[in-house]
Amino acid sequence: MKFPELRLRRLRHSPGLRALVRETRLDPADLIYPLFVRYGKKIREPIDSMPGLFRYSVDTLVRECARAHRLGVGAVLLFGIPARKDSAGKSGYEPKGVIPQAVRILKREMPDLVVITDVCLCEYTDHGHCGVIRGIRRKGRSIPGESSGTVDNDATLPLLAKMALAHAAAGADMVAPSDMMDGRVGFIRRTLDGAGWSRVPILSYAAKYASSFYGPFRDAAGSAPRFGDRAGYQMDPPNVREAIREIALDIAEGADMVMVKPALAYLDVIRTARHRWDIPIAAYNVSGEYSLVKAAAARGWVDERRMALEMLTAMKRAGAGPILTYWAPQVSEWLRE
Numbered sequence: 001m002k003f004p005e006l007r008l009r010r011l012r013h014s015p016g017l018r019a020l021v022r023e024t025r026l027d028p029a030d031l032i033y034p035l036f037v038r039y040g041k042k043i044r045e046p047i048d049s050m051p052g053l054f055r056y057s058v059d060t061l062v063r064e065c066a067r068a069h070r071l072g073v074g075a076v077l078l079f080g081i082p083a084r085k086d087s088a089g090k091s092g093y094e095p096k097g098v099i100p101q102a103v104r105i106l107k108r109e110m111p112d113l114v115v116i117t118d119v120c121l122c123e124y125t126d127h128g129h130c131g132v133i134r135g136i137r138r139k140g141r142s143i144p145g146e147s148s149g150t151v152d153n154d155a156t157l158p159l160l161a162k163m164a165l166a167h168a169a170a171g172a173d174m175v176a177p178s179d180m181m182d183g184r185v186g187f188i189r190r191t192l193d194g195a196g197w198s199r200v201p202i203l204s205y206a207a208k209y210a211s212s213f214y215g216p217f218r219d220a221a222g223s224a225p226r227f228g229d230r231a232g233y234q235m236d237p238p239n240v241r242e243a244i245r246e247i248a249l250d251i252a253e254g255a256d257m258v259m260v261k262p263a264l265a266y267l268d269v270i271r272t273a274r275h276r277w278d279i280p281i282a283a284y285n286v287s288g289e290y291s292l293v294k295a296a297a298a299r300g301w302v303d304e305r306r307m308a309l310e311m312l313t314a315m316k317r318a319g320a321g322p323i324l325t326y327w328a329p330q331v332s333e334w335l336r337e
Contacts, residue, residue: 032074047220
């Protein structure tokens with residue numbers, strides 16, 4: 001009997017058949033839309049390094065979130081751009097800060113919209129690091145450790161908890177610590193529980209690498225370090241087993257969902273974590289991944305739609321549940337067509 005050589009191709013020859021046997025599917029409900037919020041009114045400020053994206057004042061943010069919500073986007077993630085910065089990032093945990101203001105209004109206008117808030121000091125500190133720097137420079141004195149960006153891990157934890165608490169009290173549906181300080185998930189969990197916010201889940205940036213893909217985000221948020229780098233607290237890109245240890249620790253401390261960031265260059269980390277834990281694993285399709293495609297598409301070198309959908313499908317195929325992507329509204333429109 002002759003072997004049927006074309007048996008695999010038989011299920012590929014029409015769009016309907018390909019859709020029928022498709023193994024991995026994107027859904028707008030799985031997408032989380034990252035947004036940048038600043039003070040002011042009627043502001044919709046283009047971000048040069050991230051074409052098609054903007055910094056929003058709260059009033060224009062509401063309109064953009066409403067648009068995404070109508071398209072079926074599952075959630076939004078808010079990053080704050082403060083009016084002032086200092087060495088301790090105080091504006092990041094003020095109850096009347098830009099993020100608590102935005103959360104209150106969004107939850108009032110769209111109660112069904114899932115609002116997640118970023119919990120980190122980097123956008124709010126004048127030095128751009130994700131925590132308190134040991135021995136801040138005073139009166140021109142050079143303090144040991146500052147040149148390398150040495151962060152005081154334990155001194156940072158109470159400030160992150162204060163930020164998470166301010167967001168929860170404003171109505172945030174979930175808080176997402178992105179700082180990579182050791183022990184911050186447990187500290188935040190105890191703080192929220194002690195203040196009566198035990199229902200608020202934590203999405204931990206559990207495996208966040210010291211990546212070259214963050215440049216456009218740092219431009220958008222004004223959060224680039226003024227000295228040193230973040231390699232001392234974010235993960236070393238060659239390491240996978242270390243990522244598994246990080247994720248395990250955050251789960252043990254009370255994380256309800258964990259994230260791998262960036263996504264595209266770390267699909268193996270997503271896959272490894274998916275095989276090990278039955279917990280939602282998010283993937284962050286970061287700014288550099290977005291902007292590279294946008295730049296190439298603007299020159300006619302790639303098909304933006306096809307490439308974006310292929311990248312996001314790869315993340316889903318690797319085992320990601322929710323995907324954070326700046327393409328969220330566009331992808332939702334594409335998937336409807």
